[in-house]
Amino acid sequence: MEPAHHTMNDLFNQLGLPSSDKEIDAFIEKHQTMPHQTKIQHAEFFSDSQQAFIQQAYHEDADWVVVIEHLDALLRGS
Secondary structure: OOOOOOOHHHHHHHOOOOOOHHHHHHHHHHHOOOOOOOOHHHOOOOOHHHHHHHHHHHHOOOOOHHHHHHHHHHHOOO
16 A cells, blocks of 8 residues: 655645635745744644644654655744
């Protein structure tokens, strides 16, 4: 079986956030000042349930981690 491949749009849908490319770009632009020392699962712009989902993905080393790490890099301007 092939591993699941999630897109950024899939992640935003999973988090209950607007998920069009334009809306994702706007979200990243708005939150690109996330402090470097802040872990993405503790970012204050995510709700408790969104933070829990991200934390669980890392804890389970889920296939979501790849796209979460990509979002993390984008939020840090990397």
